[in-house]
Amino acid sequence: MSVPFTDLAAQQHEVDEEVMPRLRAALASGAFIGGPEVEAFEREYAAYAGSDHCVGMGNGTDALEGALRAIGVGPGAEVILPANTFIATAEAVVRAGATPVLVDVDERTLLIDPAAVEAAAGPLTRAVIAVHLYGQLAPVELLTPIARRFGAVVVEDAAQSHGARRLGGVSGSLGRIAATSFYPGKNLGAAGDGGAVTTDDPELARRVRMIGSHGSERKYEHEVLGFNSRLDAVQAIVLSAKLKRLEDWNARRRAVASVYDALLHDLEDVVLPVTAEGNEHVWHLYVVRVPDRERVAADLAAAGISTGIHYPVPLHRSPALAGSLMRVSDCPVTDAAASEILSLPVFPHMTAHQIVLVVEALRMAFGRPLGADSLDRARALEGTGRP
Ligand SMILES: Cc1ncc(COP(=O)(O)O)c(C=O)c1O
Structure with a gap:
């Protein structure tokens, strides 16, 4: 028996009964981009994320670029972000015309390190991107005063943290503005690409919506040069149904x-x-660190266990960014982690049996098999009555 990295079919199965009639109605209505389903989901997600406004976008990268441009990030500006993140975080900065400043992450959490942000900030800093990596929130309450001292603001990259909370606040409501992704594999995933921006500021929300709609609020009146990135009704319906199950x-x-x-x-x-x-x-991802990672991953693969690496190449070593203007601090933690991190399968519909298979395979990779009662222990420990 093998264990997949995630199981999107099981999620769809759970929402099928709600999604299918709504899809049929939407397709019959002809409201494909924007329209009542998109507006309803924007209201639902804003409420869930504790924000006054939500603007649906075509994907998370566009959402981040739109958020950065809305707060005035452009050529000449610097934006601080962690070197340990998905490349999209940096793509959005470069596409907004600004200079990424890459800093190291905290040894324990692998999230952006406030001390490194403080050391890298300067007069050109316009934003600090708090990437809520793997499913837990970066310390926005520490980043905000640092950013403020330099006349900058915190932008959340909330692609991996739907529903995560910190000190009473929820992902997407802690910075000046936040961007998220609804890529199918995320905790809240669409049936295709999708994304959103959340903020309490109505003017920022207006600007994001305008930027993602060809720089226009009224047909053929283009205020700025924007791009085309909008959420569609099919995604909104799937997301609305899944949002009810997200907790x-x-x-x-x-x-x-x-x-x-x-x-x-x-x-x-x-x-x-x-x-x-x-x-x-x-727990968007459960990331362990192991010595001899390639051998361990191969052992798990041989046992039928899918794993991932998030991320094998730190941004400052990515050939894709080599040609971009960039400032890089020393990133010893990111560099060391890149060769040790291994993401184990974690998804809502995982069975107790699958969890034990992963545990067993990882333990066997270190010559330390589990006891015979492990399945019973797993069932007792996780407490959701999984099969
Ligand atoms: C941390 C992070 N930022 C940004 C993105 C970009 O989102 P998308 O793939 O929807 O453009 C992703 C996911 O892909 C991500 O994991």
Whole structure:
């Protein structure tokens, strides 16, 4: 038996009954881009993310570029972001015409390190991107005063953190403006590409919507040069149905993570992920650190376990960015992590049996098999009544 990295078919199955009639009605109505379903989802997601406004976009990268441009980031500006993130975070900065400034991450959480931000900030800094990586929130409350001192603001990259909370605040409501992705594999995923910007500021929301609609609010009146990036009704319907289950699905991800924690913590060679104090993690990814990572990943693959690496090449070593204007601080933590990190499968519909298969395979890779009662222990530990 094999264990996939995620199971999107199971998610769709759970929402099928709600989605299909709404899809049929939307397709019959001809409201494909924008329209009542998109407007309804924007209201639902704004409420969920604790923000006054939500603007649906075509994907997360466009959402981030739109958010950056809306706050005035452009040529001549510097934007600080962690070197350990998906390349899209930097793409959005470069596409907005600004200069990415790459800084290192915290050793325990692998999230952007406020001390590194402080050291890298300067008079050209316009924004600091708090990337909420792997499903937990970066310390926005520490980043905001640093940014403010330099006349900059915090922009959240909330692509991996739908529903995550920190010190009472929810992902997407903590910075001046936030961008998220609804790529199918995210905690809240569409049936294709999708994204959104959330903010409390009506003028920023207006600007993002205008930028993502060819720089125009009224047909053929183009205020600025924008681009085309809008959420469509099909995605809005799927997202609306899945949003109702997101809290439950995030709780199921947390249960998987707690079983991994309990059944792996005695392996001295495996560094388990750390949840920062004050954070409620939503486990988009469960990222361990192991020595001899390629061998361990191969052992897991041979046992039928899918894994991932998020991310194998730090941004300052990416050939795609080599030609871009960029400022890079020393990133020893990011560099060391890149060769050790390994993402284990974690998804809401994972069975107890699948969790144990992953644990068993990882333990076997270090010659430390599990006890015979492991499946019963896993079922007792995770407490959701999984098969
Ligand atoms: C941290 C991060 N930022 C930005 C993005 C970009 O989102 P999208 O793929 O929807 O453009 C992603 C996901 O792909 C991501 O993981």
